[in-house]
Amino acid sequence: MNKILIIAEHDGNEINSSTLKCVSCAKDIESANIDIVICAQDGANITKAASKIDHINSVILIDNEANENMIAAVIAPQIISMSDEYTHIFGPSTTFGKDLMPRIAALLNVNQISDIMEVINAYEFKRPIYAGNAIVSIKTSADKKIVGTIRTASFQDVQANNSAEIHNHEISIDLPTHTRFKSLQTGESDRPDLQTAKKVVSGGRALGSEANFEIIYQLADTMNAGAGASRAAVDAGYVPNEMQVGQTGKIIAPDLYLAIGISGAIQHLTGIKDAGTIVAINKDEEAPIFEIADIGLVGDLFDVIPELEAEIKNQN
Amino acid sequence: MKKIIVGLKRVIDYNVRVRVKSDHSGVEKDGVKMSINPFDEIALEEALRIKEKGLADEIIVVSIGSDDCQQQLRTGLAMGADRAILVESSQELYPLTLSKVLHELVKDEQPMIVLLGKQAIDNDNNQVGQMLAALWDRPQATFASEININENTATVTREVDSGLETIEIDLPAVITADLRLNEPRYVKLPDIMKAKKKPLNKVSYDEIVNSNTSDLAPSLTESPPHREKGIMVESVPELVNELKNKGLL
Numbered sequence: 001m002n003k004i005l006i007i008a009e010h011d012g013n014e015i016n017s018s019t020l021k022c023v024s025c026a027k028d029i030e031s032a033n034i035d036i037v038i039c040a041q042d043g044a045n046i047t048k049a050a051s052k053i054d055h056i057n058s059v060i061l062i063d064n065e066a067n068e069n070m071i072a073a074v075i076a077p078q079i080i081s082m083s084d085e086y087t088h089i090f091g092p093s094t095t096f097g098k099d100l101m102p103r104i105a106a107l108l109n110v111n112q113i114s115d116i117m118e119v120i121n122a123y124e125f126k127r128p129i130y131a132g133n134a135i136v137s138i139k140t141s142a143d144k145k146i147v148g149t150i151r152t153a154s155f156q157d158v159q160a161n162n163s164a165e166i167h168n169h170e171i172s173i174d175l176p177t178h179t180r181f182k183s184l185q186t187g188e189s190d191r192p193d194l195q196t197a198k199k200v201v202s203g204g205r206a207l208g209s210e211a212n213f214e215i216i217y218q219l220a221d222t223m224n225a226g227a228g229a230s231r232a233a234v235d236a237g238y239v240p241n242e243m244q245v246g247q248t249g250k251i252i253a254p255d256l257y258l259a260i261g262i263s264g265a266i267q268h269l270t271g272i273k274d275a276g277t278i279v280a281i282n283k284d285e286e287a288p289i290f291e292i293a294d295i296g297l298v299g300d301l302f303d304v305i306p307e308l309e310a311e312i313k314n315q316n
Numbered sequence: 317m318k319k320i321i322v323g324l325k326r327v328i329d330y331n332v333r334v335r336v337k338s339d340h341s342g343v344e345k346d347g348v349k350m351s352i353n354p355f356d357e358i359a360l361e362e363a364l365r366i367k368e369k370g371l372a373d374e375i376i377v378v379s380i381g382s383d384d385c386q387q388q389l390r391t392g393l394a395m396g397a398d399r400a401i402l403v404e405s406s407q408e409l410y411p412l413t414l415s416k417v418l419h420e421l422v423k424d425e426q427p428m429i430v431l432l433g434k435q436a437i438d439n440d441n442n443q444v445g446q447m448l449a450a451l452w453d454r455p456q457a458t459f460a461s462e463i464n465i466n467e468n469t470a471t472v473t474r475e476v477d478s479g480l481e482t483i484e485i486d487l488p489a490v491i492t493a494d495l496r497l498n499e500p501r502y503v504k505l506p507d508i509m510k511a512k513k514k515p516l517n518k519v520s521y522d523e524i525v526n527s528n529t530s531d532l533a534p535s536l537t538e539s540p541p542h543r544e545k546g547i548m549v550e551s552v553p554e555l556v557n558e559l560k561n562k563g564l565l
Contacts, residue, residue, distance in 0.1 A: 011478070071483070072446065073455055095476040099458045102411070102446035111412045111532045114441045128540065129439050130334040134343050137536040144531050178486040179455040182471065186479035195477065199564070223565075231495075241461070241496065242479045248495050250477065256564045273543065277562055279555065294546035297555050307552040315556065315565055 001031050002122050004088040006056075007079060008038045009096045010046050012068070017157060017196045018092030020053060024155035026090055027055040028119035035060055037082065037169070039075050041068040051164040058165040069181035070096065076103040078171050083108065086145065087122070093149035093251075094195075105147035112147045113138055117154035127151070131247045132270040152195070153253035153274040187240045189227075191217075194243065197226030199256040200275075202245055205232035206261025206283065206301060213238050215305045216260065222309050226254070230262045246271035261301045264289030281305075317373045319427040320363040322397065323418065324379045325353040326388045327438040336539045343537060352388045355433025357395075359493040361500040362463060363431050364396045371465045374398045376425060380417055381405060386516065393511035394503040400514070405521035410532055413525060415447035420524045422452055427488060429470070434459050434492040445492035455485035459494040 004026045009016040019036065026034045036050050037060045047061040060082065066074050083089060089104060091097035093115045105112035117135070118126035124139045125148065140146050194200060201223060203216040213233070220227040228245040229238065245252060247267040253274035260281045262268060269292060272278060280293035281304050290296040297304065328334060329349040337344055352360075366372045377392035379385035380403040389400035403417050422430060435442035449456035457463075457472035461480065464471045465487075474481045475494045549555045559565045 072458075073449065076450065095459060095474075098442050099446065099456070102443035103450040103456065105443070106412060106415060106447035106450035109412070111410045112441070112443050113532065114443065124535070129537075130328075130343060131437065131440065132540055133334045134336045135538045135540050136534045137538075139533045139535050141531045176453075176455075178489075179457075180484045182482040182484055184476075184479060184481045235496070240479065241475050242477065256559070273540070277559075277564060278543075278546075279559070290548070291545055292543040295555060295558050296546065296548045297550075297552070298548070304552060308555070311552055311556045312565060315560065 001033050002029050002088060003086045004029065004032050004034045004090060005079075005083065005086040006034060006036045007075075007089070007091040007097070007100065008036050008046070008050055009092050009094060010038065010040065012040065013046070015046055015050050016092070016094070018094050018097070018152045019050070020157045021152040021155040022090050022092055022150045023053055023055055023158045025116060025119060025150045026088070027158070029088070029122045033057050037062065037079065039064070039067040039070065039078055041065050043067075047166055051166050052160040052162050053164070054159045054162045056162060056164045058167055060167045060169050062169045062171060064171055066175045071179050071181065072100040072103050073179050074175050075100055076107055077173055077175060079104050080107050081171060081173055082169055083145065088146045088148070090148050090150055093151050097149045101147055101149050108145050108147065110144050110147055112149065113140065114149050115151040116148045117151045131267060132273060133266075151251065153251045187242060191220055192224065192226045194226040194228050194245070195250055195252055197254055199223050199225035200228050200245070200252060200254045201225045201258045201260065202228035202230065202262060203233055203238075203260050204230040204262030205236055207233060207238060210238045215302075219305055219309050222312050225256075225258070228252070230268050231265070259289050259293070260305065262289055263287045264292070318371070319374045319376060319425055320366060320372050321376050321378055321418070321421065321425060321427045321430045322356070322360045322363050322392070323430070323432045323444070324356045324360065324377050324385075324388045324392050325433070325436045325438075326350050326379060326381055326385045327353045327436055330354055330437055336537050340536050340538060342534070350384070350387070352391055353433050353436045353438075355435060355437070355493055355495070357433075357500045358495070358497050359431040359433050360392055360395055360397065361498045362493060363429070364501075365498065366429075366463070366465055372428060376401060376427070378403065378418065378421060380409060380414055380521065389516055390508075390511050391503060393514045393516070394507040395501060396507070398514065400516040402516060402518045403521050403524060404518055409521070411441050411443035411447055414444050415451055416525045417521065418444070418448050419451045422448070429488060430490045432490065432492050434494050445490045449490040452490070455489040456492070457483060457485050457489060458492045460491050461494050461496045463491060463497070
């Protein structure tokens with residue numbers, strides 16, 4: 001039997017859907033017995049929500065005030081303290097998991113498999129390298145623990161109709177205090193979360209200014225879509241960094257992706273490869289984005305967007 | 317003396333279109349332009365700026381790999397690093413082993429900060445900084461977009477999925493650089509000449525760490541599935557129609 005521990009990502013109130021993707025990956029391993037661990041402060045509600053996730057055996061809550069801000073150096077030793085019985089330890093390949101999981105792997109004296117995109121068997125996985133320009137199959141040795149991060153865009157959500165057991169795990173070790181949370185600055189937005197939205201509208205440098213980006217937001221709101229941006233638009237200061245889609249930003253897989261005024265640099269395409277339908281709107285008919293778009297429209301975005309918005313409103 | 321160690325990895329230049337070898341044993345590296353991993357270059361730039369503010373005394377660049385890594389170390393010296401260490405190894409080393417090598421160097425040099433790129437653009441692992449911090453039992457501040465050095469602490473702003481997180485860490489510590497930390501300087505010709513005189517110390521990997529923790533083995537490298545070019549539409553109504561037909565509106 002493969003005993004798999006998944007480290008839940010949450011914001012103190014809700015389980016992040018990246019956790020569901022991890023479960024989705026773990027269930028592809030033969031005879032998987034999956035537990036979720038939640039490190040939290042006052043985590044009873046999150047734990048209850050997690051216990052509904054399908055395919056899992058139990059949820060383990062480590063309730064500790066040191067877990068208020070999910071600091072990797074604080075969480076890692078807690079995971080180690082309960083890791084003995086597990087064959088696999090997985091976390092999401094989000095900034096949370098990327099920060100935490102290698103720290104756990106090093107403490108267990110094993111390498112980590114980053115960005116797992118496919119399970120071949122319990123000891124062999126596929127992952128992208130060179131910004132997704134090559135896919136490598138990695139074999140691990142069966143006698144060691146496997147620590148991995150899960151590429152969330154490669155897996156579907158799992159359902160939540162379960163009622164898994166809930167356990168508490170008490171920590172009796174000293175936790176480090178050398179790393180202290182100060183603040184978190186987030187863009188306030190009521191739009192669907194970029195990473196989980198079924199539809200995403202993204203703008204590029206062609207928008208020309210922060211003010212002009214307003215038309216992207218309006219179109220996104222009309223479509224009930226998340227709003228994203230290319231690295232160029234972020235670097236130009238039109239939008240905050242958390243909106244960046246691409247290899248160094250967020251890797252997403254919405255059903256519909258609208259790339260507006262985005263030329264399609266490799267690093268951007270890496271972030272949207274798993275999207276269902278990609279629509280490109282660009283003035284330059286030679287733009288590389290058209291090479292991978294399912295539907296392309298050559299035109300000036302300042303003409304196209306208002307028209308598109310009006311058409312969609314007409315449909316509704 | 318306040319030292320900063322910066323890791324420089326030799327990787328295929330980011331402008332090169334990477335191709336999978338026809339026998340699937342890896343990617344084509346023969347005759348391909350090699351450069352410093354861009355994130356490492358950002359890390360080095362940041363270290364130099366910290367030194368220029370008078371907050372550090374010496375910048376040491378380290379590379380682990382073949383003798384060819386000297387090129388990247390010389391570039392690092394030309395950018396302004398004070399000395400270089402090449403840990404020579406002919407075999408491909410995995411992040412855990414790389415972290416162990418760096419940890420040994422850290423024990424020797426006792427740096428204030430180890431500044432690394434958040435990931436290398438070849439294997440995209442994003443592991444070494446975190447692993448080194450774990451082995452060293454010190455703080456890690458990954459994906460840094462702003463670093464302020466205080467007396468015995470550093471305040472670091474990190475690019476996280478939900479926005480910008482600011483943390484305070486005790487020094488010594490490991491910090492990994494994200495894209496927007498800075499824009500690295502260009503190297504000028506006189507600096508390249510000067511760099512030739514700066515010390516570059518070679519040590520053998522076997523003398524530092526006695527095992528390569530190679531519990532991972534790549535078995536096959538493939539090209540990614542190709543996304544087919546789709547259709548072009550002429551007008552917005554046509555676009556809306558297509559989306560409706562696909563059930564996306």
